[in-house]
Amino acid sequence: MQSQVIVPLDGSTYAETILPHALFFALQTQSVLTLLRVILPPGEPEYAVPYIPDDWYEGEVSWTKNYLNNVATRLQAQGARVQMQHLEGTVAGAAITSYAEQHADVQLIALASHGRGAGGRLLLGSVAGDVFASAPTSLLLLHPPKDEQTPSGPITSASYQTIVVPFHGTALGERVLEQATTLALACHASVLLAAVPSLPLFEQEILLDEREEPRPRVPAHAEMKQADFLADQAERLRSSTGLTVQTAVTEENPEAFIERYYGHHQQHLLMVTTREQAEHQVMRFLHQSTVPVLFVAL
Numbered sequence: 007m008q009s010q011v012i013v014p015l016d017g018s019t020y021a022e023t024i025l026p027h028a029l030f031f032a033l034q035t036q037s038v039l040t041l042l043r044v045i046l047p048p049g050e051p052e053y054a055v056p057y058i059p060d061d062w063y064e065g066e067v068s069w070t071k072n073y074l075n076n077v078a079t080r081l082q083a084q085g086a087r088v089q090m091q092h093l094e095g096t097v098a099g100a101a102i103t104s105y106a107e108q109h110a111d112v113q114l115i116a117l118a119s120h121g122r123g124a125g126g127r128l129l130l131g132s133v134a135g136d137v138f139a140s141a142p143t144s145l146l147l148l149h150p151p152k153d154e155q156t157p158s159g160p161i162t163s164a165s166y167q168t169i170v171v172p173f174h175g176t177a178l179g180e181r182v183l184e185q186a187t188t189l190a191l192a193c194h195a196s197v198l199l200a201a202v203p204s205l206p207l208f209e210q211e212i213l214l215d216e217r218e219e220p221r222p223r224v225p226a227h228a229e230m231k232q233a234d235f236l237a238d239q240a241e242r243l244r245s246s247t248g249l250t251v252q253t254a255v256t257e258e259n260p261e262a263f264i265e266r267y268y269g270h271h272q273q274h275l276l277m278v279t280t281r282e283q284a285e286h287q288v289m290r291f292l293h294q295s296t297v298p299v300l301f302v303a304l
Contacts, residue, residue, distance in 0.1 A: 028116035083160035099136025196250035
């Protein structure tokens with residue numbers, strides 16, 4: 007059974023910005039790209055809306071098929087195998103998650119986040135927030151610039167020069183690093199291990215309510231210990247794989263470090279983490295940055 011990379015689209019050029027990234031993963035894993043669009047089922051909305059024609063459902067299905075077929079043609083020019091699917095549902099995120107649950111061959115959901123607010127569903131957008139909360143598989147999220155658009159014509163695959171791994175040495179972190187290493191080898195990318203020194207418990211509790219206040223100062227010895235640990239991990243990874251591996255220890259969260267040092271030159275970066283590891287800093291970073299984040303399911 008060939009695996010699937012599913013891409014929910016709503017017809018906007020904003021949503022299409024995820025396509026080069028989805029194409030990369032589909033080609034790397036020899037997966038089928040499944041383009042999805044969620045439409046309301048017949049009989050919805052339940053209340054009378056005078057300006058919606060009686061045959062609106064047939065029109066939605068027809069428009070969706072034509073739109074997805076056009077996008078599929080642009081992807082097939084790169085050698086991708088593409089299939090199209092329209093789903094019925096009153097809640098798009100739930101419909102997408104349900105499709106993934108019913109198809110065991112779905113290995114990745116890739117979508118652009120529309121979030122604009124300060125946190126939660128507003129930050130990710132309602133669809134991305136719902137999928138993030140309940141998707142049964144790996145998830146690739148991108149928050150593109152407001153005016154970002156995918157050029158018309160053939161869609162080219164994204165490429166990554168650096169795979170960023172927020173790393174803390176836990177068993178879960180080791181498994182994420184294995185996934186990131188495989189990905190880096192496949193696309194000939196370097197690896198950046200980024201970490202924040204551990205804080206005392208009472209300082210961690212302060213951070214739970216953190217908004218814009220600066221992080222507490224981390225003791226120098228803790229930062230040095232973390233730097234030594236990362237250096238050992240990097241050397242082990244270099245010797246076993248031949249990859250170029252860099253490390254970064256900073257009082258900022260890893261995402262802020264990346265934002266500060268890479269600035270606007272982030273188009274070839276990919277962050278790899280898990281939803282279990284993702285703290286509110288990761289969510290804010292996703293809202294503020296154009297770096298795609300791969301939440302791997304382990």
